C-alpha cells in the first residue's frame with residue numbers, strides 16, 4: 206500500500222492549457238503539470254512562443270511544469286529544448302504517444318514507437334545537449350497496433366538517459382478505448398530501472414487503489430480524470446495519508462466554472478466561451494446536475510449572458 210504518491214497532471218492538447226493547469230493546481234493534490242505538446246518541425250521557436258504557450262516558465266512556482274516536445278529530428282528538438290531552458294524550463298518531456306494522424310505523418314508521437322533506435326537517439330541527443338540539472342523524461346504508448354515494441358522502446362528511453370518514463374497503457378490504434386492495460390506497467394518496470402509513471406483510466410480514488418493492487422507505484426499521471434473530477438488528485442492524496450477531505454459538490458463546481466470563465470475572459474471572450482462549453486460534458490460525467498446546463502449554455506454567445514447564467518446555476 207502506497208504511503209506517499211506523486212501526481213502529475215497529464216498533458217492534454219486543447220484542454221490542459223495554462224489556464225486549466227493553474228485552475229487544477231489551485232485545487233490541490235498535484236505535484237507537477239506538463240504542457241500540451243509543442244510541435245517541433247523545422248522551426249526554432251522564439252522565446253515569445255515558449256512564454257506564450259507555457260507562462261509557468263517565467264513564474265517562480267515550486268510546482269514544476271514539464272515542457273513536452275513532439276517531433277522526430279533530434280537536433281531541431283534539442284535546439285528548441287535549449288531555448289525552452291533559457292526561458293526557464295527545468296524539465297523536458299518527449300512525446301512518443303500522440304496518435305493524431307497529422308502528427309504521425311511527420312513521424313512524431315506514437316509513429317516513433319516503430320523505431321526504438323530513433324527514440325534512443327532523440328533522448329540521447331537531448332541528454333547530451335541539455336544542462337545536467339534539467340530533468341529529461343519521455344511519455345509513450347505501448348505500440349502502434351500491438352504491444353510488441355513496448356519493452357524495446359522503454360529500454361531505448363532508459364539507454365538514452367531519461368530519468369523516468371510515463372506509460373499510457375494502450376496502443377496507438379486503441380486511441381482511448383477502455384480498458385488501459387495496467388499489467389504492462391509491471392512488464393515494463395521489470396525491464397528497466399528508471400521509474401515508470403502509470404497513466405491511463407484512473408478516474409476515481411477506487412481506480413487508484415485498483416491500480417496499485419496491480420502495479421504498486423508512487424508515481425501516477427492523471428488526465429481526463431482531473432477534468433471530470435477536478436479534486437481527484439486531492440482526494441487520492443488525502444486518502445493515501447489517511448485523511449478525509451470533503452469532495453467538491455455541484456455548487457463548488459459551479460463556483461469553479463465562474464472563476465474559470467472570469468479568468469479566461471481576460472484573454473478573449475470567444476476563448477472563454479469555447480473553453481467553458483468544452484469542459485462541461487467532462488464535468489457532467491461526475492456531476493450529473495451539470496448535464497442539464499449543457500444545452501442552454503451552448504446557446505450562449507456573449508460573456509455577459511454567460512456570467513448571469515452561471516450566477517443562476
Ligand SMILES: Cc1cc2nc3c(=O)[nH]c(=O)nc-3n(C[C@H](O)[C@H](O)[C@H](O)COP(=O)(O)O)c2cc1C
Nearest residue numbers: 215216217218241242300344373405406427428429
Ligand atoms: C484531449 C486530449 C489531449 C491530449 N494531448 C496530449 C499531449 O499533448 N501530449 C501527450 O503526451 N498526451 C496527450 N494526451 C494523452 C494524455 O496525456 C493521457 O496519456 C491519456 O489521456 C490517458 O490518461 P487518462 O486516462 O488519465 O486521461 C491527450 C489526451 C486527451 C484526451
